[in-house]
Amino acid sequence: MGRRPQFMLFGDSLTQRSFGEEGWGAALADRYSRKADVVLRGYGGYNTRWALFLLDKIFPPPSHPPSVVTVFFGANDAALLGRSNERHRVPLEEYNANLHHIVTHLKLLKWRICFKGVIGSNIS
Numbered sequence: 001m002g003r004r005p006q007f008m009l010f011g012d013s014l015t016q017r018s019f020g021e022e023g024w025g026a027a028l029a030d031r032y033s034r035k036a037d038v039v040l041r042g043y044g045g046y047n048t049r050w051a052l053f054l055l056d057k058i059f060p061p062p063s064h065p066p067s068v069v070t071v072f073f074g075a076n077d078a079a080l081l082g083r084s085n086e087r088h089r090v091p092l093e094e095y096n097a098n099l100h101h102i103v104t105h106l107k108l109l110k111w112r113i114c115f116k117g118v119i120g121s122n123i124s
Helices: 012-021 022-033 046-057 092-108
Strands: 004-013 037-042 067-072 113-115
Touching: 004 012, 004 022, 004 113, 012 022, 012 037, 012 092, 046 092, 067 092, 092 113
Parallel strands: 004 037, 004 067, 067 113
Antiparallel strands: none
16 A cells, blocks of 8 residues: 655645644635645744744655645734734745745645645746
C-alpha cells in the first residue's frame, strides 16, 4: 500500500482556525477522510514577513513532499495604519516580495502550491 497523499495548510490565523466548526480546513479533511492527511501549519497573528522565518523549520527538504501546500496569508499584512495591530502591517511591495520568496522556497522543493485568498498580489 502506497503512502497517503498529504495536504499541508500554511498560513495565518485564518488557516489556524480553519479546523473550527464549518472551517475550510475541516471541510477539506472531511472530504478527503481515508484518502489523504490534512496537516495544519497555521500561525495566528503572523504575516508574510514573519512567515519567512518559519520556512526552513517547517518546510525542510523532505523525502516525501506533500501532494499540495496551500498558502494563505494577507489578513495581518493588510492591517490598517493607526490601529492596535499596526505592527502586523506589511507594505504591498514587501508582501508581494515575501510571497515570491515563499513560492520560490516551495518550488525549489518541487512542491505543488495552491494560494487561498491571497490579497492584491501578482506572483508568477
